[in-house]
Amino acid sequence: FILNQTYRPSFHFQPSKNWMNDPNGPMRYKGLYHMFYQHNPKDAVFSDNGMVWGHSISRDLVNWFPLQHALTPSEPYDTNGCWSGSATIVHPKGKPVILYTGIDYMHRQNQNLAIPKNVSDPFLREWVKSPKNPVLAPSITNKINVDSFRDPTTAWLGHDNLWRIVVGSKEGDKGVALLFLSKDFVQWVQAKHHLHSAETTGMWECPDFFPILINGTFGLDTSINGPYVRHVLKISLYDASHDYYLIGTYDTTKDIFVPDKGFEHNELSLVPRYDYGKFYASKTFYDGAKKRRVLWGWINESSVREDDIKKGWAGIQAIPRTLWLHKSGKQLVQWPIVEIEKLRTNPINLHSKILKRGTLLEVSGVTAAQADVEISFEVNEFGKAQVLDPSWKMDPQLLCSGIGTKVKGGLGPFGLLVLASKSMQEYTAVSFTIFRSNKNYMVLMCSDQIRSSLNLKNDLTTYGAFVDVDPVHEELSLRSLIDHSVVESFGGQGKACMTARVYPTLAINDEAYLHAFNNGTVDVKITRLNAWSMKKAKIN
Numbered sequence: 001f002i003l004n005q006t007y008r009p010s011f012h013f014q015p016s017k018n019w020m021n022d023p024n025g026p027m028r029y030k031g032l033y034h035m036f037y038q039h040n041p042k043d044a045v046f047s048d049n050g051m052v053w054g055h056s057i058s059r060d061l062v063n064w065f066p067l068q069h070a071l072t073p074s075e076p077y078d079t080n081g082c083w084s085g086s087a088t089i090v091h092p093k094g095k096p097v098i099l100y101t102g103i104d105y106m107h108r109q110n111q112n113l114a115i116p117k118n119v120s121d122p123f124l125r126e127w128v129k130s131p132k133n134p135v136l137a138p139s140i141t142n143k144i145n146v147d148s149f150r151d152p153t154t155a156w157l158g159h160d161n162l163w164r165i166v167v168g169s170k171e172g173d174k175g176v177a178l179l180f181l182s183k184d185f186v187q188w189v190q191a192k193h194h195l196h197s198a199e200t201t202g203m204w205e206c207p208d209f210f211p212i213l214i215n216g217t218f219g220l221d222t223s224i225n226g227p228y229v230r231h232v233l234k235i236s237l238y239d240a241s242h243d244y245y246l247i248g249t250y251d252t253t254k255d256i257f258v259p260d261k262g263f264e265h266n267e268l269s270l271v272p273r274y275d276y277g278k279f280y281a282s283k284t285f286y287d288g289a290k291k292r293r294v295l296w297g298w299i300n301e302s303s304v305r306e307d308d309i310k311k312g313w314a315g316i317q318a319i320p321r322t323l324w325l326h327k328s329g330k331q332l333v334q335w336p337i338v339e340i341e342k343l344r345t346n347p348i349n350l351h352s353k354i355l356k357r358g359t360l361l362e363v364s365g366v367t368a369a370q371a372d373v374e375i376s377f378e379v380n381e382f383g384k385a386q387v388l389d390p391s392w393k394m395d396p397q398l399l400c401s402g403i404g405t406k407v408k409g410g411l412g413p414f415g416l417l418v419l420a421s422k423s424m425q426e427y428t429a430v431s432f433t434i435f436r437s438n439k440n441y442m443v444l445m446c447s448d449q450i451r452s453s454l455n456l457k458n459d460l461t462t463y464g465a466f467v468d469v470d471p472v473h474e475e476l477s478l479r480s481l482i483d484h485s486v487v488e489s490f491g492g493q494g495k496a497c498m499t500a501r502v503y504p505t506l507a508i509n510d511e512a513y514l515h516a517f518n519n520g521t522v523d524v525k526i527t528r529l530n531a532w533s534m535k536k537a538k539i540n
């Protein structure tokens with residue numbers, strides 16, 4: 001296969017070339033959004049000794065302007081890399097600071113402080129590393145493992161007026177959120193206990209800890225607390241390669257986080273994830289201008305290393321998502337930031353259309369390789385739903401991979417076939433299947449990449465999750481953002497998100513098609529379908 005720039009997205013954040021991974025230090029400052037990112041400026045693969053903080057700015061989170069690198073290896077404490085970290089806007093003066101992980105001359109991990117050279121420059125072009133660096137380092141006294149001490153969070157202010165941060169770590173195979181306190185970001189004292197920890201979860205990367213409103217979609221600044229607030233602890237589990245979150249209470253007297261449901265009492269597969277596809281090392285920030293909490297996450301490639309090198313780049317960021325607590329209090333909801341909708345053009349609308357069992361409906365008139373699609377379904381013959389066999393493994397991802405073999409028809413799968421080639425040799429299927437279990441119905445959402453490309457070298461793993469909607473009383477909706485080699489899908493209005501990377505060889509550019517499909521044995525109704533071609537954003 002010839003690798004030109006076919007797979008380069010048109011409205012997803014990425015540098016102009018080479019490797020990118022984690023989002024770092026996102027913030028809004030003086031009317032501009034800042035995005036920093038883990039970047040290897042020399043190659044399309046990760047670097048063991050030369051990671052930098054790339055830096056771009058934006059007015060709208062959609063179009064991005066590149067600046068010089070914010071942090072590059074220069075000192076003994078970060079000579080082998082400037083790794084992930086976070087920004088904090090320090091009130092009352094509103095000055096930003098960065099804390100990041102340095103990889104030192106002996107490849108040990110430590111935490112460092114950087115401040116803007118000139119706070120009146122809204123671009124924050126130049127960053128100065130503190131002469132006091134490293135401000136946190138493993139030692140004989142703190143017994144922190146030099147290979148497992150990274151990714152400081154945004155700081156929050158406690159009632160005692162001390163700043164707190166969490167740094168990801170592990171003790172044996174117990175994942176831990178190390179807690180540190182400081183009055184000035186320079187001198188840090190470790191708390192006697194961890195903010196939280198969980199046995200057998202392995203290294204906790206890129207922790208994120210923030211307050212969230214019990215009632216409503218507004219976001220909260222990171223130091224806010226009170227009776228109307230719950231807290232979220234997000235962990236990127238290195239061993240599982242996924243971002244998991246816990247909802248709970250931040251006990252400010254004990255300075256610990258107490259999750260409603262933790263890792264300990266659950267199978268990992270029962271802990272909620274931000275995204276059930278590719279999405280890692282994510283980080284939120286509070287956007288005071290729109291009073292929302294915004295989530296960034298890294299979407300890795302599913303292609304092989306050699307192909308990444310040939311195409312000259314690897315890694316994109318997901319479309320930023322607004323995130324809030326669902327009114328049930330049990331899960332988070334995510335939705336692409338509204339600004340992305342200004343790229344929508346040439347709308348196609350359709351409503352009240354029966355999608356007969358075993359049929360396809362082509363959605364023509366949109367650029368199917370670069371589109372935003374929303375579709376809602378109504379199902380009536382619930383009696384025909386297949387019973388969820390208790391002997392099946394209840395792992396939704398396994399269930400999705402089994403669909404078509406074990407699962408013989410019923411209510412679904414129905415949904416969207418995206419990035420489909422003309423004669424259907426290639427397509428990616430994003431679908432729902434409704435099962436009956438006892439007296440309830442369960443909605444399984446799948447993103448099936450198995451037919452996404454004739455190039456079988458790619459990772460074609462199928463993704464799956466249960467979506468907590470009641471299909472009898474609620475609308476069943478799906479939104480997919482399609483951008484050449486990425487399909488970001490949102491089920492149940494953002495209750496389950498699933499991101500896939502795909503590399504079609506035929507279904508590219510104008511040769512890509514979009515369909516609604518129903519592979520079940522029962523007709524379903526499309527209550528509405530809205531699809532748009534997406535304009536290209538100006539990105540770096």
Ligand code: DQQ
Pocket residue numbers: 021022038051083084085101150151205206280281
């Ligand atoms: N990536 C960074 C680390 C972090 C990991 C290095 C997560 O700081 O733990 O690029 O993807």
